[in-house]
Amino acid sequence: MTNPSSATEMIVSFGEMLIDFVPNVAGVSLAESTGFLKAPGGAPANVACAITKLGGSSAFIGKFGDDEFGHMLVNILKKNGVNSEGVCFDQDARTALAFVTLKKNGEREFMFYRNPSADMLLKESELNIGLIKQAKIFHYGSISLISEPCRSAHMAAMKAAKEAGVLLSYDPNVRLPLWPSPEAAREGIKSIWTEADFIKVSDDEVAFLTQGDPEDEKNVMSLWYEGLKFLIVTDGEKGCRYFTKSFKGSVKGFSVKTVDTTGAGDAFVGSLLCSIAKDNSLFHDEKKLKEALTFANACGAICTTQKGAIPALPDTAAAQQLISNSS
Numbered sequence: 001m002t003n004p005s006s007a008t009e010m011i012v013s014f015g016e017m018l019i020d021f022v023p024n025v026a027g028v029s030l031a032e033s034t035g036f037l038k039a040p041g042g043a044p045a046n047v048a049c050a051i052t053k054l055g056g057s058s059a060f061i062g063k064f065g066d067d068e069f070g071h072m073l074v075n076i077l078k079k080n081g082v083n084s085e086g087v088c089f090d091q092d093a094r095t096a097l098a099f100v101t102l103k104k105n106g107e108r109e110f111m112f113y114r115n116p117s118a119d120m121l122l123k124e125s126e127l128n129i130g131l132i133k134q135a136k137i138f139h140y141g142s143i144s145l146i147s148e149p150c151r152s153a154h155m156a157a158m159k160a161a162k163e164a165g166v167l168l169s170y171d172p173n174v175r176l177p178l179w180p181s182p183e184a185a186r187e188g189i190k191s192i193w194t195e196a197d198f199i200k201v202s203d204d205e206v207a208f209l210t211q212g213d214p215e216d217e218k219n220v221m222s223l224w225y226e227g228l229k230f231l232i233v234t235d236g237e238k239g240c241r242y243f244t245k246s247f248k249g250s251v252k253g254f255s256v257k258t259v260d261t262t263g264a265g266d267a268f269v270g271s272l273l274c275s276i277a278k279d280n281s282l283f284h285d286e287k288k289l290k291e292a293l294t295f296a297n298a299c300g301a302i303c304t305t306q307k308g309a310i311p312a313l314p315d316t317a318a319a320q321q322l323i324s325n326s327s
Contacts, residue, residue: 009277010057012086012135012166014157015144016119017045017062017073018096020262022307026102030111033101039262039308040076041098042119043141043173046263046309050270050299052081053313056277058270059131061086061157063122063150065095070118076310086128090118102260102307110177116147123149124156132157133164136277139269141173142189158195167229167280170196171269174205182208194225198276200232200269229283232272232293234265239297247286251293254301254326263309268300271319298322 020041023033044060051058060082064070066089073095077084096117101109114120122144132138138161144154161168172189179185186209193199201223206214210222214233220243224231230244239253275292276282282289302314302322 010059010083010135011048011051011137011139011169011273011277012059012061012132012161013044013048013051014061014138014140014154015042015044016096016117016141017042017060017064017077018098018114018117018119019069019073020098020100020308022100022102022260022262026259028101030099030101036099037307040073040310041100041262041308042096043143043171043266044139045073045077045082046266046313047139047171047270047273048077048082049080049310050263050267050313051274054271054274054299054316054319056270056274057083059083059086059135061128061131063088063090063118063126065089065093065118066091067095069097070095080310083131086131088122088126090121093118093121095119100262107261110175112175112178114178119144120147120150122153124153127153127157127160129157129160132160132166135161135164135166137167137169137273139169139171139273141171142185142192143173143175143178145188145192146178155192158192162195167197167276168195169198169200169269169273169276171200171265172205172209173265174208193223194227197229198232199223199228199230200234200265200272202234202265203236206233230289234268234300236261237301240268240293242289242293244283244286244289246284249286249290251290251297253297254322256301256305256322258304260307260312261304262307263312264300264303266309267303267313268296270313271296271299294323295319
């Protein structure tokens with residue numbers, strides 16, 4: 001179901017899509033696990049699928065190995081209604097894999113196989129610039145900044161988007177095992193910080209980036225810069241905090257039975273970007289913003305109630321149901 005205006009509301013997501021191998025029993029180490037479930041993952045791709053699941057319009061730009069896993073992932077994008085015109089394949093590199101351990105509390109540990117994986121080898125010349133320029137919002141993370149040539153492709157894509165008047169959305173999604181060092185991660189993530197129109201960080205990421213207490217508003221505000229339209233801090237099940245030029249506040253989360261937190265932040269971001277694409281006066285209208293964030297919190301919460309990211313992404317009806325049940 002596409003509405004005629006959906007082309008102008010398209011959100012283009014840039015970066016990595018990979019396969020997460022999740023132990024079929026929670027709370028065991030990778031070594032102890034006897035079997036794994038294969039789950040499509042990668043934050044930018046999760047966001048693209050979250051958007052279409054909510055009836056929005058999205059596209060994904062990234063590179064896959066020309067292998068069974070790569071073709072499987074692109075088919076998942078297509079099945080989820082994500083535009084895949086920005087996708088390309090590498091003959092020589094494999095699709096990235098990650099092994100994800102779920103601890104007893106549903107939190108995760110990662111072990112990555114990327115040496116180098118196809119997504120890291122996306123070149124500037126392979127970018128579908130036309131697709132980027134058609135977007136209302138261009139969304140990205142920081143994993144695509146770790147190595148060349150993908151970093152240069154990322155910078156070129158951001159520049160093309162900015163020049164075309166597209167809004168830039170950044171969710172750094174800190175994954176320390178992928179960076180050479182924590183310092184390199186902090187520096188890399190901050191290297192493009194002041195390009196974005198909106199930024200979403202988790203409380204843990206605030207702690208990592210500021211090396212201070214994420215509860216302390218002074219620390220959070222050290223991440224603010226002139227030109228940012230708004231900054232969102234997600235606080236897990238507690239909900240989120242929002243900061244704009246003219247107002248700030250918090251929106252409560254929803255209490256659900258958490259099985260796996262994978263993709264919760266992406267469900268939240270996808271939902272919020274959908275709301276912004278439809279109506280970017282949200283930054284100036286606190287009541288509208290709070291409604292959008294309540295809906296995004298509901299999407300994030302629902303996503304934690306089953307394993308894997310993309311299969312667990314909610315539709316609009318499920319999110320509305322949770323909101324009305326909770327009120």
